[in-house]
Amino acid sequence: MTKSTDEAIISEGLSKYYGQVRAVDDVSFAVKRGEIFGFLGLNGAGKSTTIKVLSTLVPPTRGSATVVGYDIAKDGFEIRKRIGVVQQQESYDRNLTVTASLRLYASLWNVDNDEASMRINFLVEKFGLKDSLNRKIRWLSFGLRRRLQVAREFLHDAELLILDEPTVGMDVLARHMFLEFCREQAAKGKTIFYTTHIVSEAEYICDRIALIHHGKIIALDSPEELKKKYTDMKGVSVILRKNSDVQAFFMALDAVSKNLQKKEIVNGSNEIRIVSQDPFRLVSDLSELLQSQRFEVESISVTGPSLEEVIVRLLGDSQIKGEI
Ligand SMILES: Nc1ncnc2c1ncn2[C@@H]1O[C@H](COP(=O)(O)OP(=O)(O)OP(=O)(O)O)[C@@H](O)[C@H]1O
Ligand SMILES: [Mg+2]
Structure with a gap:
């Protein structure tokens, strides 16, 4: 039984x-x-x-x-x-x-x-x-x-x-x-x-x-809940129009800020995800960059961290604690 x-x-x-x-x-x-x-x-x-x-x-x-x-x-x-x-x-x-x-x-x-x-x-x-x-x-x-x-x-x-x-x-x-x-x-x-x-x-x-x-x-x-605990890890997602030069935009991001926590092209697509301490400031900086360099944009949005980002952070934090 x-x-x-x-x-x-x-x-x-x-x-x-x-x-x-x-x-x-x-x-x-x-x-x-x-x-x-x-x-x-x-x-x-x-x-x-x-x-x-x-x-x-x-x-x-x-x-x-x-x-x-x-x-x-x-x-x-x-x-x-x-x-x-x-x-x-x-x-x-x-x-x-x-x-x-x-x-x-x-x-x-x-x-x-x-x-x-x-x-x-x-x-x-x-x-x-x-x-x-x-x-x-x-x-x-x-x-x-x-x-x-x-x-x-x-x-x-x-x-x-x-x-x-x-x-x-x-x-x-x-x-x-x-x-x-x-x-x-x-x-x-x-x-x-x-x-x-x-x-x-x-x-x-x-x-x-x-x-x-x-x-x-x-x-x-x-x-x-795991994702909610890391609200400071909000990211900005930029989707460029099809056939845009994603690599050029990716490189140009360094001009916006040298202190980005992370930037990545999502799975080789035309979406770029950027994590910053101050995502709202980043959005306004990005708008300037996009206008000055004439990248064509589908959308810009502020989103929470992905679960993968949270897990990488948790592992990193745990490593630091372990080293102290
Ligand atoms: N039979 C064993 N004898 C000695 N060490 C072992 C034995 N089995 C596992 N280990 C050690 O125990 C630890 C945990 O191994 P485990 O296989 O549980 O990891 P895992 O999380 O399943 O990893 P993976 O994602 O690679 O499958 C590792 O350091 C491994 O080398
Ligand atoms: Mg295993």
């Missing part, structure tokens, strides 16, 4: 040391049922290690946690029955076909045949695996193998899905479909613990995001 608590995960002072390395260091947080909880951080921050401890693959050095209401120290079997885990690394029987692999997984999870057929049909549709059903896993492209590895964890109707960079290697369409799928699953009451390096992806699907740095959680809130 499933234990009912409002939280799918409760972590209290969880730590995992590998010799001198404090991979996870006194981490406490709770994930509500039905929530999509993002777990973000730089390479080596401790994300995968936290996942291994929560999914009872490795024991913690210190601290405790319950997962779907069960204690990771005592109830590993009960937990593993009720969760789906996508590890960061690949794991397959490469000689099986996609169908055989999904069938095998369903039988390992004791899903009866008819139910398994229904779920497999549903998942191959959602993950775009229909054309690959009879192909051996060893001949699939990397992205297709990743899709299969993620899809199979949804076969046994787990309460909690722990996904370690699930979209790595997925193409833009597969990723889009997968993010929608996660939202549907959460709406049906499933809980998703999600790591990714793609901030926009986390911002799109996560109800809350924890930022882990050197094994410690340094921020935890909804994407909206």
Whole structure:
């Protein structure tokens, strides 16, 4: 029987040391049922290690946690029955076909045949695996193998899905479909613990995001609240008319101010984002520049910081604190 608590995960002072390395260091947080909880951080921050401890693959050095209401120290079997885990690394029987692999997984999870057929049909549709059903896993492209590895964890109707960079290697369409799928699953009451390096992806699907740095959680809130905390990081977005000389404008910005906190061309487009301590002053300086040099402008607007900018700032602040 499933234990009912409002939280799918409760972590209290969880730590995992590998010799001198404090991979996870006194981490406490709770994930509500039905929530999509993002777990973000730089390479080596401790994300995968936290996942291994929560999914009872490795024991913690210190601290405790319950997962779907069960204690990771005592109830590993009960937990593993009720969760789906996508590890960061690949794991397959490469000689099986996609169908055989999904069938095998369903039988390992004791899903009866008819139910398994229904779920497999549903998942191959959602993950775009229909054309690959009879192909051996060893001949699939990397992205297709990743899709299969993620899809199979949804076969046994787990309460909690722990996904370690699930979209790595997925193409833009597969990723889009997968993010929608996660939202549907959460709406049906499933809980998703999600790591990714793609901030926009986390911002799109996560109800809350924890930022882990050197094994410690340094921020935890909804994407909206995280952005609100940094109102001093307002930026100015300038969109030039099509076919404008974006590079020339970018260079000319230095004439406006030498103290810009940041300036970037957004994804090679004709949008330039500038962060300044005084964005309103910047807008008036920009207007002068635009008039004097005759750049053609679509729009100028003052906007809040992007989540990515906030995360870079949080990591920077935490680094400074750590150095003192
Ligand atoms: N089995 C192990 N033995 C020794 N050190 C380990 C082991 N596993 C992880 N580490 C160390 O623990 C730290 C955290 O690693 P972890 O894999 O959890 O990071 P991560 O946040 O998942 O990074 P990435 O974004 O690169 O996947 C790193 O310093 C890593 O080298
Ligand atoms: Mg990792």
